[in-house]
Each structure stands twice: as C-alpha cells, then as structure tokens.
Amino acid sequence: MISRRHFIGSGAAVAAGSIATSKSSSIANASHAEPNRPVVISTWKHGLAANDAAWKVLSAGGRALDAVETGVRVTESDPSVSSVGIGGWPDASGVVTLDACIMDEKGDCGSVAAIEDIENPISVARMVMEKTPHVMLVGKGAQLFAVENGMQKKNLLTENAKAEYEKWKSSHPDAIKSRTINIENHDTIGMLAIDSNGNLSGACTTSGMAWKLPGRVGDSPIIGAGLYVDNEVGAATATGVGEAVIRAVGSFLVVELMRQGNSPEDACRLATQRVIDKTPDWKQIQVGFIAIDKQGRTGGFCIQPGFDYAVYDEAGGNRMFDGKSHVAK
Ligand code: SD4
DSSP, X not given: OOOSSSXXXXXXXXXXXXXXXXXXXXXXXXXXXXXXXXXXXXXXXXXHHHHHHHHXXXXXXXXXXXXXXXXXXXXXXXXXXXXXXXXXXXXXTSOOOEEXXXXXXXXXXXXXXXXXXXXXXXXXXXXXXXXXSXXXXXXXXXXXXXXXXXXXXXXXXXXXXXXXXXXHHHHOTTTTTTTOOOOOOOOOEEEEEEOTXXXXXXXXXXXXXXXXXXXXXXXXXXXXXXXXXXXXXXXXXEEEOHHHHHHHTHHHHHHHHHHTXXXXXHXXXXXXXXXXXXXXTGGGBOEEEEEEETTOOEEEEESSTTOEEEEEETTTEEEEEEOEESBOO
C-alpha cells in the first residue's frame, strides 16, 4: 500500500538538479551578525501547537531541553494526531507502540522504543537519560520503568484509530502471516531548539509506521538516526521512512555536514541526497530532515514534495515553511 506522504506512486517527476521551492525559508535562514536566539523548529503542521508550548519556555529564558520536552508532549497528548502518542495508529496486531528520544546540550541522551500504554514517551526518555546509567529502554522494561517513576498506564488506542485499524485489517487479513509491511501516512514530531544561552537540545517522538510488524522500531528513538545534537555545531531530526534514515545514520550525517560548513538547509539537502543514493527504491519513499545551527539558522529538505515544518523565533513568530524537495512538485 502506498502512503500519502512517505510512500508515493510511480511516475513522480524527478527534478534532475531542479529543486521545488514553494515557499522560501529565507527569513529563518537569513544570516545574522548576532546569533538568532531563542529559536524552535519542528516537523509538520502539528509543530505549530508544539512550538507554541516550547516558546513559552524559551521566551521565559528556559532551557532548550525543557522546551523540546514540553513542546512535543502537546503532540503526544493530542488524540487527533494519528502518528504520535495517544491516538497513534497501531501495529499489524492492533497494538499501539511508541518510540521517542531526547538529547541535550551536554550530549546526554535517553530513549524508549516499543513502549505501550504510556502517553508521553518523551518524558520517559528524559527519565532514562537523567535517572539511569543507560541510554535506551525498550518494551516491557521501558513501561515498568515509566510506571515505577510515576507515570500512569492508559489505553492509547482511540476509537478512531481502532476504526482505521479494522478498516485496514479487513482489507489485509494475512498482513502479519505474509510479513507484508503496509505503511500509511505517519508524521513523527521532531523538535529542535536553541535557548537564549545558546544551548541546543532536541526531541523526537512517534507511534512509528502504521500497521508495522509487531516489534518493528524505526529511526525515531535511535540517537544519530532520528535525532542528533552537538552543542558545538547544531542539531537535526528526521521524519519519513525510518529504515532509510537508519541506514544513512541521517541526523548525525546532517550535523556532520553542518560541521563541515554547510548551512542547515544545505546539510539537509545533502543528507537526503545520500539517502537517495543508498536507497534503490527511493522514488517510493519520503524522508525529510530539519536542522538548526549554533547561530540559530534553520532549514529543512526532503525527497518528495509535501513535507513542511514550523519555525518560531522572535523576528518571525510561529510560521510554516514548505520543505524544499529533490523531486519537483
Ligand atoms: C518511523 N520515522 O517510525 C518514523 C515515522 C515518521 O513521519 O517519521 N513519520 O519510521
């Protein structure tokens, strides 16, 4: 099955060297003599509401780490978002499993994967980072850790998500047996922020690909793939088909490209080009990155048109940008 955003049908016009630009991100990318701070950037339209919450923290002089956790919790707790937290579409057996990770200015990080019945996995990821000697907890252990640290278990499968699942299941009765991964549109939230002290942090949280094989984990909780922060250089996060992002160690790659002197947008463009080069069926998938650098410049780039992201800073307020894409609109 082809998804609306991450998988496309055949016949997409490939722009040989041409780039689709429906709206310029030049405001956010204008080079500043003085660093632009604070700034928050996040993936997709649900990023606007998440940015609003993050901005409250940042504009009060708060830490980027608190801003990104606060921001993405809004999306996790919104049952109308079918790709993150409560309301997320389940796996092929009808179970909602969530993945999330967080990384701060010190290079500390925490992550949870395939966690069930916990609405805000980003806060569990933060507790893994702050309260354990580990980076990543998965499945039952992650859930137990969350409950022991005061989080409530809750049914995350909303009536709407259940109805979508039943619709899908009735048209794919052998989906698990045949080990076919049928992937629908899923829009992870990745958020990056720089605070007024110039410190960077990032968070990424998702219910992963809808109808995934039980046990499947994508890029979103993998440090370096779904998210990476280096306080000397910048930060990046990914959305789209996680398998392709993991293979390219995508977010780490974006940060390394910025370290080599590329702007955030150029780094995202070069990293999505790398994904294309390494993915034989790249015309069928969507991958997008967003990035922020130490100067507070932001940018994004994707393979297919249709990816957008939200940026909030003092000069421009909270607004959307269309991600430039390798494939023309
Ligand atoms: C995954 N990267 O699980 C996630 C899905 C996603 O926007 O980003 N959707 O592969």
